[in-house]
Amino acid sequence: MVLPISNSVLSRVLACLAVALLLAPTLSAQAPLQRFHQSHPAMGTIWTIDLYAPDQPTAEQQLTAAFDEIDRIEDLLSNYKPTSELSRISRDAGQAPTVTDPETFAFLQRSLYWSRVSHGAFDISVGPLLRAWGFIFHQGHVPAQAELDALQPTIGWQHIQLDPAARTVFFTHHHAMELDPGSIGKGFAVDSVVALLRAQGVTSAFISAGGSTFYAIGTIPGKSGWPAEVPDPLHHGQVAATLQLRDTSMSTGACTQKFFLYQGHRYCHIFDPIAMRPVEGVLQSTVIDPSATDSDALSTIVFVLPAAATRRLLHTMPQVQSLVFRQPTAGASEPCSAVNWSGNPCASSALETPGAHTP
Amino acid sequence: MMDRRSFMHGLSAAAIAISANAQSLTGADAEAARQIAPSHDATPLRLGIIGPGSRGKELARSFLRVPGVRITAAADVYAPRFAELNQVCGYEVASHADYRALLDRKDVDAVIVATPLGLHGEQVLAALQAEKHVYGEKTMAFTLDQSAKIVQAATATPRIFQVGHQYRYSPWIRAALARVHQGEIGDVTHIIGYWHRNNSWRRPVPQPSLERLINWRLYNQWSLGLLAELGSHHMDIANWTFGATPTAALASGSICTYHDGRETDDNVQAVLSYPGGKRFIFSSVTDNSQLGDQLWLYGTKGSLNLTLQDATFYYEPRQVTRVDPNHNGAAVTSASYQASGEMPYRGPGHSVEVTTAEDPTTAATRAFIYCCRTGTHPIADVHVGYGSALCVIQSNQARLDRREVAVPPAL
Ligand SMILES: NC(=O)c1ccc[n+]([C@@H]2O[C@H](COP(=O)([O-])OP(=O)(O)OC[C@H]3O[C@@H](n4cnc5c(N)ncnc54)[C@H](O)[C@@H]3O)[C@@H](O)[C@H]2O)c1
Numbered sequence: 001m002v003l004p005i006s007n008s009v010l011s012r013v014l015a016c017l018a019v020a021l022l023l024a025p026t027l028s029a030q031a032p033l034q035r036f037h038q039s040h041p042a043m044g045t046i047w048t049i050d051l052y053a054p055d056q057p058t059a060e061q062q063l064t065a066a067f068d069e070i071d072r073i074e075d076l077l078s079n080y081k082p083t084s085e086l087s088r089i090s091r092d093a094g095q096a097p098t099v100t101d102p103e104t105f106a107f108l109q110r111s112l113y114w115s116r117v118s119h120g121a122f123d124i125s126v127g128p129l130l131r132a133w134g135f136i137f138h139q140g141h142v143p144a145q146a147e148l149d150a151l152q153p154t155i156g157w158q159h160i161q162l163d164p165a166a167r168t169v170f171f172t173h174h175h176a177m178e179l180d181p182g183s184i185g186k187g188f189a190v191d192s193v194v195a196l197l198r199a200q201g202v203t204s205a206f207i208s209a210g211g212s213t214f215y216a217i218g219t220i221p222g223k224s225g226w227p228a229e230v231p232d233p234l235h236h237g238q239v240a241a242t243l244q245l246r247d248t249s250m251s252t253g254a255c256t257q258k259f260f261l262y263q264g265h266r267y268c269h270i271f272d273p274i275a276m277r278p279v280e281g282v283l284q285s286t287v288i289d290p291s292a293t294d295s296d297a298l299s300t301i302v303f304v305l306p307a308a309a310t311r312r313l314l315h316t317m318p319q320v321q322s323l324v325f326r327q328p329t330a331g332a333s334e335p336c337s338a339v340n341w342s343g344n345p346c347a348s349s350a351l352e353t354p355g356a357h358t359p
Numbered sequence: 360m361m362d363r364r365s366f367m368h369g370l371s372a373a374a375i376a377i378s379a380n381a382q383s384l385t386g387a388d389a390e391a392a393r394q395i396a397p398s399h400d401a402t403p404l405r406l407g408i409i410g411p412g413s414r415g416k417e418l419a420r421s422f423l424r425v426p427g428v429r430i431t432a433a434a435d436v437y438a439p440r441f442a443e444l445n446q447v448c449g450y451e452v453a454s455h456a457d458y459r460a461l462l463d464r465k466d467v468d469a470v471i472v473a474t475p476l477g478l479h480g481e482q483v484l485a486a487l488q489a490e491k492h493v494y495g496e497k498t499m500a501f502t503l504d505q506s507a508k509i510v511q512a513a514t515a516t517p518r519i520f521q522v523g524h525q526y527r528y529s530p531w532i533r534a535a536l537a538r539v540h541q542g543e544i545g546d547v548t549h550i551i552g553y554w555h556r557n558n559s560w561r562r563p564v565p566q567p568s569l570e571r572l573i574n575w576r577l578y579n580q581w582s583l584g585l586l587a588e589l590g591s592h593h594m595d596i597a598n599w600t601f602g603a604t605p606t607a608a609l610a611s612g613s614i615c616t617y618h619d620g621r622e623t624d625d626n627v628q629a630v631l632s633y634p635g636g637k638r639f640i641f642s643s644v645t646d647n648s649q650l651g652d653q654l655w656l657y658g659t660k661g662s663l664n665l666t667l668q669d670a671t672f673y674y675e676p677r678q679v680t681r682v683d684p685n686h687n688g689a690a691v692t693s694a695s696y697q698a699s700g701e702m703p704y705r706g707p708g709h710s711v712e713v714t715t716a717e718d719p720t721t722a723a724t725r726a727f728i729y730c731c732r733t734g735t736h737p738i739a740d741v742h743v744g745y746g747s748a749l750c751v752i753q754s755n756q757a758r759l760d761r762r763e764v765a766v767p768p769a770l
Contacts, residue, residue: 057559057619058563060558060559061561061562064558065563082715082717083717083719084718085721088717088718091715092397096399098397099401099425099426100423100424101421101423102423102448103420106449166426168426
C-alpha cells in the first residue's frame with residue numbers, strides 16, 4: 001500500500017534534505033579554525049587583517065576579497081587619486097549639481113551629518129587648509145592669517161548641498177572643493193570590509209586600518225573578544241585601558257605621528273576647521289562605537305571639541321564611548337576625560353593631577 | 360601622469376580645461392571628449408543588468424553617476440545577487456531568473472551584459488534583437504562565429520552597442536596614444552603587455568555545487584582564461600596603437616602553481632603578429648606581482664609605459680646627429696669600454712599630464728548613455744570589440760593547438 005504524503009510533508013522532507021546537503025561540506029570539513037594574518041598597504045597606511053578560517057586556501061580567498069574591497073573604497077574616495085569618485089565631485093560639483101552613486105552619496109550624507117551635529121568640528125572640506133599648513137606634502141608651514149583668510153570662502157561643509165531625491169552634490173558657492181576623506185574614509189572602508197567578511201561567513205576577525213581604526217568581528221575562539229589597548233599618553237609606556245572588543249570598532253586620533261615642529265611648537269594634523277588651525281593641547285582621543293565610520297569621525301570630533309561640548313554631544317549617544325587625553329599644562333581642567341566609558345581609564349591621571357575630575 | 364600637487368592645482372581649472380580641450384582636439388579625440396564631458400541631461404534612461412556579479416555591480420555604481428539613469432531590472436541565475444544589487448542601487452530592482460524575461464520588459468531601454476564570457480554571445484544577440492541598446496562586457500564573445508554575428512546585428516540596428524573596453528575612454532591613455540600617433544616615439548614596432556598578479560584567482564564559494572558558477576574563470580565551459588580576462592584589454596590597446604588587427608597568433612600556457620582542479624592555465628604567454636613585422640607580446644602570471652598590470656610601447660625614438668593610473672614617456676638616446684661639415688677637429692684615440700650602453704635605463708620618465716584623470720569605467724558608462732540619448736556612434740564600438748575578440752580567441756586556439764594560428768581580418 002502506498003501511503004499518501006501530503007504536499008507539505010513532502011516539501012518539509014525535501015527542505016530537510018536540502019539543508020542536510022547544504023551542511024554536508026561544512027560538517028565533514030569540521031577542521032578546527034586556524035588563525036591567519038595578512039597586511040596590505042592602502043589609504044596611505046598599512047592595513048592588517050587577522051582572521052580565523054578552516055584552512056589556508058579559504059583564508060587566502062577571504063583576505064584577497066577583503067583587501068580588494070579596501071582598494072575599491074580607496075579608488076572611490078581617495079583625494080590623492082584624480083580618478084576617484086570623490087575627486088570627480090570635488091572638480092565638478094561647483095559647476096552644477098553632480099549625480100553620484102548611492103554609496104558615495106551615503107558617505108557624503110554621513111560626513112555632513114557629523115559636521116552638523118558637531119557644529120563644524122568635523123568637516124571633510126578642510127583639504128585646502130591641510131595644504132596651506134603643509135600637511136599634504138609633509139613639509140610643514142605656518143601660514144599667515146591673510147593666507148587663511150583667502151581660503152575661507154572656498155571651504156566649509158555648509159556649502160555642500162545634497163539632494164537625496166536626485167542624488168546630487170552641489171557646492172552652493174560655485175567653487176571647486178577639495179574633499180578630504182582623511183577623518184572618516186578609513187572607518188567607512190572598515191565597515192565595508194566587515195560586511196563583506198560577514199557575508200562570507202567569517203565569524204572571527206580583527207581588522208586594523210593602520211592602527212587608527214580597529215574592528216573586531218566576534219571573538220578570538222574561546223575568548224571574550226579581541227584584545228585592544230589604549231596607551232596613556234600622559235604616562236609614557238603605560239596603558240590607560242585594556243579592552244576586549246567584540247562586534248564593535250575603536251578609532252584613535254593622536255598627534256604623535258602626524259605633526260610638524262616649528263620654532264619648538266608642535267603643530268598637529270588634526271584641525272579645528274572653524275579656527276582654521278591645528279588643534280592645540282590635545283594628545284589623544286579614542287572612541288568606541290559599533291560603526292567604524294562613526295568612531296572614525298567621532299575620534300576627530302572629540303579631539304577638536306572642548307571637553308564640555310563633547311559631553312553635551314555624547315549625552316544623547318549612550319553607545320558611544322569616548323576617552324580624551326589633554327596636555328595638563330595647557331590650562332586644561334581635565335587632562336583625562338571619559339564619557340560613557342566602561343571602567344575608570346582616568347584613574348592614574350586623576351591621582352597625579354590634583355584638581356582634575358573624572359565623571 | 361600627474362603628481363599630487365598638479366592634481367590639486369588642476370582641480371579648479373578642470374572645468375575650463377574640458378571645454379578648452381574639446382576645442383583644441385581634432386577628430387576622434389574631440390569626439391571622445393564630447394562623449395565623456397560631464398552630463399547634465401537628466402532624461403530618464405532605464406537599464407537592465409544581466410549578470411549583476413562583481414563587474415555588473417561595479418558598472419551599476421558607475422551608471423548611477425549619470426543623471427537620469429535608473430536600474431529597473433536584473434537577471435541572474437544566482438539569487439543572492441539581487442539583494443547585493445539592491446544594496447548598490449539603494450532601491451529594489453525587479454529580478455528575473457531568466458534573462459529573456461528582462462528583455463521582454465518595456466521599461467528597459469538599455470541592457471548591460473556582464474555574465475561569464477561563454478554567455479555573452481547569446482545574450483548580446485538576444486538583447487539587440489529585442490531592440491535594446493547594449494553595453495556588452497569584454498571579451499565581446501566566446502567564438503568568432505558569435506562575434507561576427509554581433510557585428511552584423513549591431514551594424515544593422517540603430518541601437519547602440521558599446522563593448523566594455525573602457526581604456527578607450529581613459530584620459531591619460533587617449534592623450535598618450537594621440538602623441539604616439541603623432542610620432543613622438545617614432546615607429547612603434549613592439550608592444551609588451553604584462554598582467555602579473557600573486558593570487559589564486561579563486562573566489563570563495565559558499566557551497567561546492569556553486570564552484571563552476573562562481574569560479575567560472577577557471578573552467579573551459581565559459582572561460583578563455585587569462586588571455587580573455589586580462590589579455591583582452593591589452594590586445595585592444597595593441598590594436599589601437601598599431602591601427603590594425605593581427606594576422607597570426609602564437610601562445611602557450613600551463614598550470615604551474617595552482618594544482619587545484621582548475622582547467623584554465625595559471626600563466627599564459629602570447630605573441631601576436633601585426634602587419635609590417637610588428638609584434639604584441641603578452642604575459643600573465645598569477646604567482647608573482649612584481650610587474651603588475653602595465654604595457655610598454657617600444658618605438659624607434661622612445662618608449663611609452665601605460666598603467667591603470669598613468670602614462671610615462673621615455674626617449675631613446677640620440678643615435679645619429681647631423682654635423683657641421685666644416686668642423687674638422689682631429690679624432691683622439693682611446694681604448695675605453697662603456698658598459699652602461701647596454702644597461703637598462705633606470706632614470707625618470709616624462710609623465711603625461713591630463714587635467715581630468717577620470718576613472719575609465721565612469722567615463723565609458725557616461726559616454727554610453729550619451730550615445731544612447733543622442734544616437735552618436737560609440738568610441739568602443741562593435742569593431743573594437745571584434746578586434747580584441749579576434750586576438751583573444753585566436754591566441755587561445757594557438758595555445759590549445761600549440762602552433763601558430765592565422766587571425767582572420769577585422770570586420
Ligand atoms: N571591463 C572590465 O574591466 C571588466 C572587469 C571585470 C570583469 N569584466 C567582465 O565582466 C564579465 C563578468 O565578470 P565578473 O567578474 O563580474 O563575474 P561574476 O561571476 O562576478 O558575475 C557574473 C554574473 O553572471 C551570473 N550569471 C551566470 N549565468 C547567468 C545566466 N545564464 N543568466 C544570467 N546571469 C548569469 C552569475 O551568477 C554572476 O552573478 C566577464 O565577461 C568579465 O570578463 C570586465
